[in-house]
Amino acid sequence: MLGRLILCCALLCPAAPGMAAPRGGCDHLRVAFYEDGALFYRTATGGWTGIDKDVVDELARRLDCKLDVSVDSRVRIWAGLANGNIDISVSAIPLPEREKIGRFVPYMIDRNFVLLHRGLSARLNGMDSFLADPQYKIAVVKSYKHGRAYEAWLAKLREQGRVYETPDHLSMMRLFKLGRVDAVMVTPTSWYPLVKQEQLAGTYSVMDWAPRENMVSGLVLSRRSVDEATVERFRQAVKAMREDGTLRRIFERHTDADTAAQMVNF
Template identity: 80%
Template sequence: MLSRLILCCTLLGIAGLGGAEPRNGCKQLRVAFYEDGALFYRAADGGWTGIDKDVVDELARRLGCTIEASVDSRVRIWAGLSGGNLDMSVSALLLPEREKIGRFVPYMTGRNFVLLHKELSGRLHNMASFLADPQYKIAVVKSYKHGRAYEDWLSKLRAQGRVFETADHLSMMRLFKLGRVDAVMATPTTWYPLVRQEQLAGTYSVMDWAPRENMVSGLIVSRQNIDEATVARFSHAIRAMREDGTLRRIFERHTDAERAGQMINF
């Protein structure tokens, strides 16, 4: 309810600004986050934390920006960016159709994996074996992109009615934990907090069925609202955070040293 109220206030605050020129500078940024594992999650004290939040907070500190934050689903965030109701969002993948909406500032790399119930790993060795047996189903988060190989595979599964589309990663992982689906698409940052909390310990296997499809993700900054010079400042600040070790420390804070080393190679 609070996140919706914040977003509604954001929408009211920009009413009547349609057609305005992009702003120069980042005095106040309307940034939308979405809950997703180590990227953005509830801390023990009930507050929000995660890689994405720490990256944005550090960026704002270095550039003197004020952040007006909201939390929403990925689908509504993309709609807000497209309609000019948001200035920026986080951990987005660079796709040709998205370049019309915003400019990208990369800050990490990752790869999608398939999480299987452990007892299935002995019989399902690749995408082809999963596809060949109609009894198996998979869950994904609606609007997420997973790379060309996985998207081709998922399109075939969708045609057979074997893909569950969920609103967020928590709903997806709940289906997996309850046994409603046999597999989920996930990144290490998605499942790492659950492993650390032992909610899934010993119950799943990680299948790397598209090992060459590393994907770079980062900020998406509205073309409609923020000018190119300001985005260049964001990019310069992110590079500085990488060079001085700040990004690696952020990644390590929410995952581990090995994973942080992989994520920094963008």
């Protein structure tokens, strides 16, 4: 009897999304955002806005896509992309292990900086000086990648128990504001709105300890659920948005003109 019930379920129930073959088209693609400074943040009225949202909205308009939108943590989003329960996410950095999960469509360039409490900037002039003194601690957002130089540095700090892993940027900045950590890892798109929101103006120094490590990021489309032809349509639409100035105008809407000019040169 149990065997018959299992067989009936297999015949009558639809396959789980993660088991389906990649599908074409862009109707009802499941797009997952995560809160991250100027990339995706709440407005004063409680709605969502940001660079990532504006980019996705413009792509949906150009490609005539209907999107199912959700907001989640970065860790759960990557799990959803891996099993095909999420089709697209945003501002993702291509890495070899991630290439197995999704195909990437870059739309911006960014860079990591270290935010220090202002009183420490005279004593700490680089990664080596921070590492040399065991009293100093740093906070990062869990699952974020920061480039080769910073990741090697953070790995040494983790071995000494000096890295706080937080679920999002807001939690990370609260630790910084409360003095629980001496530094945080930020990008220009993450620190501008957060510093303003947390009322930190004038209390920090921005340290550029890996000036040659720029990071290209953009859409990631799940290999389990989105076919290559659909990915190529997104690539061509992003290319057109860059060429006609739409991307730069989106970046300027949420940052300053200088930052926007740097972000578009990916």
